[in-house]
Amino acid sequence: MGATMLFSSSIRARAHQIWMLSKEEKPQSRRTPGSSAQDSMWLRRELRSPASKCQLSKTSATKLPRLRTLKTPWNRLHVQVPLLAEVYGIEGNIFRLKINEETPLKPRYEVPDVLTSKPSTVRLTSCSGDTGSLVLADGKGDLKCHITANPFKVDLVSEEEVVMSINSLGQLYFEHLQNPLMQRATKENEDTSVDTTQENQDELCLWEEKFENFVDVKVNGPASIGLDFSLHGFEHLYGIPQHAESHQLKNTGDGDAYRLYNLDVYGYKIHDKMGIYGSVPYLLAHKLGRTLGIFWLNASETLVEISTEPAVKYTLTQMGPVAAKQKVESRTDVRWMSESGIIDVFLLTGPTPSDVFRQYSYLTGTQAMPPLFSLGYHQCRWNYEDEQDVKAVDAGFDEHDIPYDVMWLDIEHTEGKRYFTWDKKRFPNPKRMQELLRSKKRKLVVISDPHIKVDPNYSVYAKAKEQGFFVRNHDGGDFEGVCWPGLSSYLDFTNPKVREWYSSLFAFSVYQGSTDILHVWNDMNEPSVFRGPELTMQKNAIHHGNWEHRELHNIYGFYQQMATAEGLIQRSKGKERPFVLTRSFFAGSQKYGAVWTGDNTAEWSYLKISVPMLLTLSITGISFCGADIGGFIGNPEAELLVRWYQAGAYQPFFRSHATKNTRRREPWLFGEKHTQLIREAIRERYALLPYWYSLFYFAHVASQPVMRPLWIEFPGELETFGVEDEYMLGSALLVHPVTEPKATVVDVFLPGSNEVWFDSKTFSHWKGACTVKIPVSLDTIPVFQRGGSVVPIKTTIGKSTGCMTDSPYGLRVALSTKGSAVGEVYLDDGHSFQYLHQKQFLHRKFSFSSGVLINSCADERGRYPSKCVVEQIFVLGLKKQPSSVTAHSSDGKAQPVAFTYCAKTSTLSLEKLSLNIGADWKVHIQ
Template sequence: MAVVWRLLELALVLSVCLTPALSVDRSNFKTCDQSSFCRRQRKLETGPSQYRALLGSAKLTADKLEIQLINDKTKVSLLLEVFGLHGNMTRIKINELKPLKPRYEVPDVLVGTPTPENLQVSGQDDNTLELSLGGGVNKLLVTGSPFRLDILSGQDLVLSVNSRGLLYFEHLRARKDTLSAKVSSAVGNMWHKVKNLFSSDSEKTDAASESDSEIPGEEEVVKEEENKKEEEDEPGMWEETFKTHTDSKPNGPSSLGLDFSLPGFEHVYGIPEHADNLRLRTTESTDPYRLYNLDVFQYELYNTMALYGAVPLLLAHNIHRTLGIFWLNAAETWVDISSNTAGKTLFGTMLQYMQGGGETPQTDVHWMSESGIIDVFLLLGPSPSDVFKQYASLTGTQALPPYFSLGYHQCRWNYNDEEDVRSVDAGFDEHDIPYDFIWLDIEHADGKRYFTWDANKFPTPRNMLDGLKEKRRKMVAIVDPHIKIDGGYRIHSEIRSRNYYVKTKDGSDYEGWCWPGSAAYPDFTNPDMRAWWSSMFSYDHYEGSTENLFVWNDMNEPSVFNGPEVTMHKDAVHWGEWEHRDVHNIYGLYVHQATAEGLIHRSGGKERPFVLTRAFFAGSQRYGAVWTGDNAAEWGHLKISIPMCLSLGLVGISFCGADVGGFFKNPEPELLLRWYQAGAYQPFFRAHAHLDTPRREPWLHGETNTDLIRTVLRERYTLLPYWYTLFYNAHRDAEPVMRPLWVEFPTDVSIFAMDDQYMLGSALLVHPVTEANAREVEIYLPGAGEVWYDVRSYQSYKAPQKFYLPVTISSIPVYQRGGSIIPRKDRPRRSSECMQTDPFTLYVALDLQGEAQGELYLDDGHSFNYQQNEFLYRQFNYSHGQLTSSSLDLHGKFETPAWLERVVIIGASKPNTISLRLSDGTETQLEFEYDSQTSVLTVRKPGVNISSDFTMSLR
């Protein structure tokens, strides 16, 4: 009978997961009120903090300040540590002074120990301690009672911590009934002592022989119990049930929360992943934003529900400053955002630092996590690029992807067999459409046993992969982190024999339902497990794999179909005896890391990996790409893909994209075409579709649509040199590839909430058409005193300017910024690798002063040899009628036969002659054409190698 019930349960689970729903079943996922710790944290009222800082306990060393905090209600002490960090950052840690057991501190996210910067006491009175930060530029004020922190830059109050009194740290403690037993035992022992005074030696009890020092006093225990009684009486603190699942909470309540006030800030961003606008909303009347990696298929739009990934970094921006708050905690986290007016500070010594007498706008942010410690980094900017660099110094930059991964990816669930793969591949050639990758979903494996192939459908995978390789194309196969429980499956047997699975609270291997049926879950928090997993990608272990097979990690939230909220039980146990509640949001990062390192190791450390992940955390940018999950073929999902990727770019994850066409449902031809047009201008460009949808290959929607899709795919390929250069800048300097307008124009208040258009690097402004039957779109071109050019018509627009642009079905509004130079390859071929040695064209868009600058980064596109200086990094500069090419990094040495085919100068006057002079003094005259209607000058066949220094002179 038990087997029957398991089969019925599996059938129910699969029916839910395989059938596209009209919308997500929100009842499967908790609200804040259904999450007991969020409910407890959120019910706190603003006001004076219940904590005091004991300033007399302050200890200042070269790199940190330590102060004890005490809760006046519970008398429990905390330890506050404040670190001044190099690069205008401050770190704040708060932990229990003497916890019953260690609390989880997130490992492996920081790329190293942050460089400390000396703290110095610069002032003190009875209730305030003043420290200098950043070489004296910033000041940190510690107020004793009530406890709060304030950071000032010069005379400006930048940020306050605990000014609303919402610091709330649930200390680890024994359960109430355990304390009652202690009281009874203490009273009993005392009674025995009294009795023994009046008894003979033979009548004395065993208790009298115990050491008094080992027995708690009755008064001490009773007082402890009274102090904690109110906290322990709330439901959900020691056990919590959601639907049919009960969380045992063996360590009891352990949540923590802290508030941050941002005077002068009205716009905040970040904390992905949510299907919401770029600018974060206030949450007074809604649930807080939730950070808890979950498998939410066909998610709803414009709400604060958790999705597949979580990056606990929030950014704030105004015309004067950008700052960030990085909350390093991997447990379930909720973020409340409110907006009010900043009042005066609470103590007299602050008055001199205020900006005047008036009230200023203010945003308040309240972070709440279920477990762990408070470990928060304050990134003080002051510019957007400063914040990006500060965060990258902590968690790393975007991995430099292989060049070919920036091309087009063709995917669906599932390409049926080897013949299907060959047919689709041939279709691209037949219709002269470029692509780089074809993808295989879960059906390619033998019974969804990952690292295997279905012998009937894919009997000769190496032959299939070799066929793609001959055309310089690649494949991606899915490898998910749930392992089919099957004694004949080598992967399962090895993981079990090595004891690498996540455990239940009772110590057995944790099992759940996922695509293979009954599955177990590797414990990726264990470094030995990650190393073993990485070794499985070697060619001798992953049979049938070759160097042009890459990997996709799905379902790594982790997804457990029959688990609470479709994920793992929080009381499951990981390596180091940590509960799943402590590590949940970092699990997906570990899967991504182990897979990426596996692809590196299989090449002997020579080749860059490409791995796509659905779940992610802070630091995931170091390992590859992310997509926005199981979206739907709806106009709203197309539109929301823009702010979702912009939000990811702001927190360091530049390699982002959405499933083109929508994963669920069937897009009408107009929607599909508009999605291709939008996707071509997003960093990760993949079409994907659900098993139940009709086929969507680009040539299946009529000749007209095929022509339009071909055109937009070719546009993508011509811009690959620019995309690759942007990714190099992201890798080197943490600059987002796809960025909000305010990053480039930080003082233009009108664009602070704009997310229907965006910048690619600093040179291209893109406004995809995301409305059905659109006849026009509203364009805004920012930048006082600047000029923009339509990349197709070359029409110029002086900025700032807002206008309505008429659009047709073929329109993709894209504008090149005056003052920029963009390298392109205008000969698109069947794949990016086929274009490797093709010539370049430079598109020089002059600003109103007749000047322009641009860059080109180039290497072999696939190996780590660039780390040994095998690269080119060129700068192009146009000024006073001369275009020069020079090296931006003289250490770079890379040979390429690629040459400069054309130079297109937009906004130019007609010259009499054009000459080209090389570094050896050789000078030649060049042919050119000039279009007086568009003011475009085209210089043909300069013929110089793209790596050469040269000067092109217009006279």
């Protein structure tokens, strides 16, 4: 249940738009070398604070407060527009605030399809209330909303502490929709007594904005919204991807707000807040003892301003002889501003990071469980030329004993950039090519973009046009823009019928030449329009339901990935998990597949910035993310390429990719020394696949990020809050990629005063809460296993993940300072939904204590027959050599186990075991 209140507003933002025009008449595409974000047309929006404040009207004490604002002249009219505010309590310590016009001229856009379902509300109890305020509490009573009417303000209170305030700065604004006839009448009735200031003229111009040859007509005038949030005691904020920026959000100055507006940006600029391919309007705030989240559900262009006031130990409360000292805590003010829509914001109250992750996934869904092959290595470039090229590259991996799982084909595989077709000269027999890959248990991924070539003889275009499935221009015809095929129309994925039809195109009977090993890559879906404003679609293009593109721009790519994933599921009659990579994304995209960081450059700085970019994606729900190995643009030197492979092997999505005018860079083309180093990096990825797969299962069922900043695992250690050059994989592994050329030493921070950390290669160990200088050579990437953890591995590496299904397991047991360790492993068939529908899975738990390692069932619901055995166990941190080791099966039988102990590294090695992974057993070390 929620609470509502009504207040009137003539508050509006004066939205002055400054257009920086492209230097060239034809904007450069993302794949044209030399172009950059600065060559595109950028929109910058300055949103001023409202000129009026709320005042309370007379109401009964038994009713919710009714608010209104002072009348403010605008366009020479005195207007008062009632706004309706609603506050809801949602299961799991979530509050929702919605503000909309009570009776708008026409409905304002409310983002659909992102929320997994209608959130279950909880009853909010009125604790106290009078004519000016209201206190609402959830059922437990430990969270309260204090709502004040004059001025309008909401305080979120936990255990009598105000942790968040809304509109405490009075920056709520809401530009109401207006009848264009009112504007016309006003202009026609002007006389000399009417104020004709430049500001009024500027506001009138906002109805019809011009830049170059584009005219953006706003039929009902500007309709922007905004609201401020004050986070008390918080200095560290994270989130709102996608930007090539630091993990911790920075203070913003004039004109320096974080922008959320999905754009095709070739070779994006590092440390820039303008935004690139995707948008997730969600941030997290963290301090000692509490984590909060703010999810701003709006798909229009959005800006976020951040201002942090650090803590002051003491300040004088007044001057003079009675002056007193008072401690002043830190505070961060966050201002959200969107071009249109309504205010619809979710407050995630934590209190722990895990709680916030769970609350966000309750709203938008968890990471889709990926097929196992997609966690292997992917080989891509624009473009592998033909079937013979694919065959030769595939053979090269086998010849050089390098595992890989997926071959990728970019736009040149199609017939003239017509998606769902094959170039008959280059790929005359695509099924034969796929059968070659299938014979090695490998897969194929092909590209499918949202733009459709304008060609009446192209069946996809003809059918879509016949059924009215394209986005329309403001005159009512099909929107046409230029992209890879030339003149193109754009499928309106916001229309459920279009998504249903698009999904049907992946059926084997329709997509000729495709097989069940073919998966899909959605690119250019911001959407990219080469001659459009900022290389995208005009904001007044029309979508299903007569919604303008401005309302939903940031969610367009989300809908294409949704339709693609559903198409791959449908073609298997609901049996097989899809793999879909998308460049454009929104909140909830994690439900449909993977994301990558787009058109990066082969420079050390892009390798370095990839770590905070991926950390930010990970904590905002998108665990399946990665950056193109080697850099999409340019030619990496051998050292940089090796370092990028080493880093990528420890990041969730592991793909090499390059633009077509770069030199070929298959792993064996840089000399035997570098081939060996790349081989080792990729093979280490495959050895860790059981751990990777288990982490993705936990992300899928429990909302825990796969790749984690240190502050997630160590939320009570201030030293971790700003670290972004190293990270955790799950809770067991700490990774510090080498991102500087010719590095010989790396400073690694090992957190946790009660922790012990083991070097994964040398088995050397260090106590936590210190920075360690780790020597590195080109064959070294610092990776540490946390004491108290058990990491499952594969001991035999095959050509691909599919070739390793029955290969043996090993366990890396790293003991804590107390001599104990725990870990888990999850396995299933790796490709179907049987784990979900038929509970065909194994979830096992490993625990080590008092010299006994136990394998037990972690989830009794699961049943999956596995032939796999644990053949190897390493125990790190065992302080003395054992006298004997025995293995005990569930039936009580005991067998002696041969072992090797190294006193120098305190490591016990058990080899040639044959312990079934799915059975209960114990290993006694005495």
